[in-house]
Amino acid sequence: MVLFSSLTPVFIAVICVLIGIILKNTRKSSKKEKSDTKNKPESHPWVDEDLRDSTDLHVEEDDIDEEWQGLDENIAHVPFSAECYSEDEMIKRSKEFYELLNKRRTVRFISDEPVPKEVIDNVIKTAGTSPSGAHTEPWTFVVVHDPEIKHKIREIIEEEEEVNYRKRMGDKWVHDLKRLRTNWIKEYLDTAPYLILIFKQVYGRLPNGKKKTHYYNEISVSIACGILLAALQNVGLVTVTSTPLNCGPRLRVLLQRPANEKLLLLLPVGYPSKDATVPYLTRKPLDDIMVAM
Numbered sequence: 001m002v003l004f005s006s007l008t009p010v011f012i013a014v015i016c017v018l019i020g021i022i023l024k025n026t027r028k029s030s031k032k033e034k035s036d037t038k039n040k041p042e043s044h045p046w047v048d049e050d051l052r053d054s055t056d057l058h059v060e061e062d063d064i065d066e067e068w069q070g071l072d073e074n075i076a077h078v079p080f081s082a083e084c085y086s087e088d089e090m091i092k093r094s095k096e097f098y099e100l101l102n103k104r105r106t107v108r109f110i111s112d113e114p115v116p117k118e119v120i121d122n123v124i125k126t127a128g129t130s131p132s133g134a135h136t137e138p139w140t141f142v143v144v145h146d147p148e149i150k151h152k153i154r155e156i157i158e159e160e161e162e163v164n165y166r167k168r169m170g171d172k173w174v175h176d177l178k179r180l181r182t183n184w185i186k187e188y189l190d191t192a193p194y195l196i197l198i199f200k201q202v203y204g205r206l207p208n209g210k211k212k213t214h215y216y217n218e219i220s221v222s223i224a225c226g227i228l229l230a231a232l233q234n235v236g237l238v239t240v241t242s243t244p245l246n247c248g249p250r251l252r253v254l255l256q257r258p259a260n261e262k263l264l265l266l267l268p269v270g271y272p273s274k275d276a277t278v279p280y281l282t283r284k285p286l287d288d289i290m291v292a293m
């Protein structure tokens, strides 16, 4: 009993020391966790990195505004009304729209016949109706009509394309292509009355100058491009959905677009030339593209 009571203060002291060590370690590990979270790159699944280029401006970390940058939380909500069609009318319209879009083809022979500018304005306004992540509208449509600028664009694209072909292909193939001059020569870049270059804005700028997150910007701009293709088809114009390989940075500089804009697509726009041809292609039937459950 005497031994026990004389040991008690020692025992309590040992327990206290142990608790102290445990608390210290817990604090240390929670501090570490916090600093790990700070050092860990935040997950931004809406940002795609594939179109970074060497002309990017360096953006400081503190340039990123982590405050909520989306829509005003007090935004007014207004009544919505939609067109209402009978079932028969819906079926008819859906069929007609399908038939119209099913006639769309990529046409690489474009005439120089002038196209009314108002039509171009309207198809771009139509593309601008696209949905976008948090309504950021992260697109810029650069419409080039000036023959000199069109030609400079052609020069850049053909130059880069030629390098692509030469690097990738064997000597014999290069020799044959040189004679044929078909693959990297893109005459439509001169002949089409309009070239529409669609840039995705990978981020925007807030009034305070800080970066504004453009959520899912590539998906948003791609949807806008799809709507643009449908709008062009609707007015009887043709285009080539083209992704000029390795040309984005040079074209961006030529067109004086800021570093937050990356070229996504280039669409030459006009009427098909009289002798235009297209490859014979068929489309997958509904059963191959739709899974119903």
Ligand SMILES: Cc1cc2nc3c(=O)[nH]c(=O)nc-3n(C[C@H](O)[C@H](O)[C@H](O)COP(=O)(O)O)c2cc1C
Pocket (backbone or CB within 6 Å): 104, 105, 106, 107, 108, 240, 241, 242, 243, 244, 278, 281
């Ligand atoms: C994302 C994308 C990129 C494309 N890039 C090019 C291109 O760089 N050059 C080109 O001649 N066609 C390009 N095309 C056009 C396709 O070759 C064409 O859409 C496909 O062959 C189907 O033909 P269709 O558009 O007549 O239905 C591209 C199409 C898409 C959707």
